[in-house]
Amino acid sequence: MNDPTPSIAAPLSSEGAAVSVRDVVRHFGRFAALRGITADFAPGRLYVLLGENGAGKSTLLRVIAGLLAPSRGSVRVLGSSDIRSVATRFGYMGHAPLLYDEMSAVENLAYFAALYGITDRARCEDAIRTVGLDPSLERRVGQYSQGMRQRISLARAIVHGPELLFLDEPFSNVDVRSAKQMTSLLARMRDQGTTIFVVTHQAAIMEPVADECVVLDAGRLVAREKGIPPRLLTPYLAEERAALRTNMEGA
Amino acid sequence: MTSPTLWAITRRSLVKDLRLEWRSKDAINSMLFFALLVVVIFSFGFDPTAEESRKIAGGLLWVAILFATVVALNQTWTRELRNQVLDAYRLSPAPPQALFLSKTIGNFLFVSILEVLMVPLFVVFYNLRSVGPVWQLLVVALLATWALVVNGTFFAALSIRTRSREIMLPLILFPISIPALLAMVDATTSILTGDNSPIFWIRLLAVYDLVFTTVSLILFEPVLNAE
Amino acid sequence: MKILFNVLAVFTLLLLGYGFCQAMYIAPTEATMGDVQRIFYYHLPSAWVAFLLFFVNFLASCWYLTRRSPGADALALASAEVGVSFCTIVLITGPIWARPIWGIWWTWDARLTSTLVLWLIYVSYLVLRHYATGGQVPVLAAALGIFGFVDVPIVYMAIRWFRTQHPQPVIGGGQGTGLDHTMWVAVLWNLAAFAMLALMFVLIRYRQALDEHALEEAHAQASLDYETEGAQ
Numbered sequence: 181m182n183d184p185t186p187s188i189a190a191p192l193s194s195e196g197a198a199v200s201v202r203d204v205v206r207h208f209g210r211f212a213a214l215r216g217i218t219a220d221f222a223p224g225r226l227y228v229l230l231g232e233n234g235a236g237k238s239t240l241l242r243v244i245a246g247l248l249a250p251s252r253g254s255v256r257v258l259g260s261s262d263i264r265s266v267a268t269r270f271g272y273m274g275h276a277p278l279l280y281d282e283m284s285a286v287e288n289l290a291y292f293a294a295l296y297g298i299t300d301r302a303r304c305e306d307a308i309r310t311v312g313l314d315p316s317l318e319r320r321v322g323q324y325s326q327g328m329r330q331r332i333s334l335a336r337a338i339v340h341g342p343e344l345l346f347l348d349e350p351f352s353n354v355d356v357r358s359a360k361q362m363t364s365l366l367a368r369m370r371d372q373g374t375t376i377f378v379v380t381h382q383a384a385i386m387e388p389v390a391d392e393c394v395v396l397d398a399g400r401l402v403a404r405e406k407g408i409p410p411r412l413l414t415p416y417l418a419e420e421r422a423a424l425r426t427n428m429e430g431a
Numbered sequence: 432m433t434s435p436t437l438w439a440i441t442r443r444s445l446v447k448d449l450r451l452e453w454r455s456k457d458a459i460n461s462m463l464f465f466a467l468l469v470v471v472i473f474s475f476g477f478d479p480t481a482e483e484s485r486k487i488a489g490g491l492l493w494v495a496i497l498f499a500t501v502v503a504l505n506q507t508w509t510r511e512l513r514n515q516v517l518d519a520y521r522l523s524p525a526p527p528q529a530l531f532l533s534k535t536i537g538n539f540l541f542v543s544i545l546e547v548l549m550v551p552l553f554v555v556f557y558n559l560r561s562v563g564p565v566w567q568l569l570v571v572a573l574l575a576t577w578a579l580v581v582n583g584t585f586f587a588a589l590s591i592r593t594r595s596r597e598i599m600l601p602l603i604l605f606p607i608s609i610p611a612l613l614a615m616v617d618a619t620t621s622i623l624t625g626d627n628s629p630i631f632w633i634r635l636l637a638v639y640d641l642v643f644t645t646v647s648l649i650l651f652e653p654v655l656n657a658e
Numbered sequence: 659m660k661i662l663f664n665v666l667a668v669f670t671l672l673l674l675g676y677g678f679c680q681a682m683y684i685a686p687t688e689a690t691m692g693d694v695q696r697i698f699y700y701h702l703p704s705a706w707v708a709f710l711l712f713f714v715n716f717l718a719s720c721w722y723l724t725r726r727s728p729g730a731d732a733l734a735l736a737s738a739e740v741g742v743s744f745c746t747i748v749l750i751t752g753p754i755w756a757r758p759i760w761g762i763w764w765t766w767d768a769r770l771t772s773t774l775v776l777w778l779i780y781v782s783y784l785v786l787r788h789y790a791t792g793g794q795v796p797v798l799a800a801a802l803g804i805f806g807f808v809d810v811p812i813v814y815m816a817i818r819w820f821r822t823q824h825p826q827p828v829i830g831g832g833q834g835t836g837l838d839h840t841m842w843v844a845v846l847w848n849l850a851a852f853a854m855l856a857l858m859f860v861l862i863r864y865r866q867a868l869d870e871h872a873l874e875e876a877h878a879q880a881s882l883d884y885e886t887e888g889a890q
Contacts, residue, residue, distance in 0.1 A: 267524035276515040295523035610816035657794035
């Protein structure tokens with residue numbers, strides 16, 4: 181319990197960006213979810229992706245994580261354009277829990293850790309303790325509260341000690357106390373060198389720990405700012421979107 | 432962190448599936464009840480006491496198993512879609528073929544259990560006894576079951592990406608399975624009646640299994656990642 | 659391109675006309691079957707063309723899975739559709755011929771049965787294409803196309819053996835036996851004509867499928883451009 185954070189793999193190669201995205205477009209049929217996104221993300225920082233529903237935040241995350249192929253453009257993750265070759269080095273927490281309801285937390289983690297070649301049960305228990313839960317809990321995940329399930333989901337994403345972490349709406353239906361615990365854990369991991377991307381519409385929760393926020397609107401990247409400025413903490417308003425667009429054009 | 436091997440992951444996934452099935456009993460219950468219904472309805476449709484019925488018992492048995500298999504196959508991937516767990520597998524470095532193999536072996540076990548329960552019913556209802564050696568029937572059953580589940584598991588994975596997937600599966604599975612069905616029915620009838628040698632059919636089933644296991648393993652990755 | 663296509667169309671029509679003359683007037687009337695045997699000049703070429711198209715579908719499917727080119731997918735779709743059409747002709751002309759000759763519409767004859775199974779496989783391919791949604795259709799279809807083609811030799815083996823095990827009423831002479839020289843000439847002319855006809859259909863459907871693809875792309879591009887303007 182002294183050092184509950186999972187060990188972090190060797191720091192990133194000096195090649196630069198942890199994630200680099202070039203002209204990424206993604207269509208669903210005729211609907212364009214991403215309309216040409218280009219950005220580089222330096223390693224060791226905590227990024228918060230903001231934007232309205234349908235702005236393309238989750239889609240961008242799924243494209244970077246290799247779950248969706250981009251219709252056009254290219255993605256490099258940890259210096260590689262082949263996501264499978266770096267699969268052991270990143271973790272992803274989906275909007276859905278990505279857990280089996282009929283198994284307990286440890287059973288779930290043991291299975292997913294095995295997919296990464298980890299057969300050491302102690303590491304699974306450590307990951308569960310890291311997110312503030314008791315690994316000896318026998319209950320099946322289906323009977324957990326939403327907040328507990330989200331935390332187990334986070335444990336699943338970090339059980340193999342990734343140096344890059346993607347979180348899609350980690351705080352949906354999570355109580356404030358759990359959310360605080362999760363953010364301080366993320367901050368600790370960031371301090372140890374992990375690059376973290378968090379998609380959320382609850383900017384206020386991430387505000388104390390965010391290094392940079394990335395604002396998406398209608399499939400475009402419209403702003404990148406240090407921390408999370410106060411005007412982005414309140415729910416998004418139309419005038420602010422317009423203001424942001426003017427900023428972008430000025431830049 | 433050692434790179435996970437194909438067989439290790441297959442075993443882990445299979446154990447996980449069996450554990451989940453043991454706890455939820457999603458597939459096996461509906462499959463067993465469906466099979467029982469089919470046997471009873473067939474007994475009404477084809478008078479079991481008639482002498483001719485016994486000649487077609489092999490056909491009836493396999494058609495009943497085929498229908499029940501479809502019920503089980505449709506459940507195969509639903510569990511992976513709930514909570515989008517399939518994404519977690521796709522993100523991991525584990526080989527996609529291991530997932531396919533574990534699902535196929537799992538279905539093979541389910542359908543085998545089904546056969547063990549269904550065959551006695553047929554024997555009783557249709558008053559069957561085998562003229563040929565029983566071990567041949569066992570060989571036919573093993574090869575035939577694999578033939579049904581290997582393609583079935585693949586096509587079930589294929590149809591999770593389609594509209595109305597429950598109906599899609601039989602539509603694409605049955606045409607391709609016709610030669611295997613022909614082989615299993617004729618082999619079974621040959622052994623039961625002792626009229627013909629089942630050797631050609633057993634060979635054909637073996638070839639079918641080998642060919643389609645290979646093709647499935649090669650084509651599973653693009654299908655899994657088609658999104 | 660347009661001109662070439664028109665030349666091709668005229669050429670195909672001429673071939674079809676000449677093939678028709680060959681089949682209806684030049685080839686001698688078959689001694690025992692009479693005029694109804696002439697349907698054979700359409701039956702056999704349709705079958706060969708259908709099989710050829712299914713092979714093309716297989717090649718296009720493999721090509722798509724390795725290269726992901728929209729052209730390969732368009733070709734796979736076009737060849738399957740036209741192949742199923744020609745296969746349907748085979749299945750319709752077969753019974754028309756069988757009824758007066760054998761006295762029955764349908765018989766589980768090895769060739770007829772294999773063709774029926776083949777037809778079922780490729781119809782299921784088209785059904786899948788219809789029901790699958792979104793951008794993954796080509797991948798799923800290509801996988802099924804490969805499965806279907808790999809199944810063909812197994813179907814043939816199974817059904818040949820199935821027929822030898824289940825003797826049927828003796829039917830004098832198979833379709834391909836004892837063909838007169840002039841009959842072969844008629845077969846070959848019609849084969850050439852049907853092959854050209856199939857090529858034309860495949861070309862048309864291929865162009866259409868590619869156009870549809872381009873249209874989707876254009877719509878997608880338009881939705882991109884539209885928002886750009888809206889943002890300014």
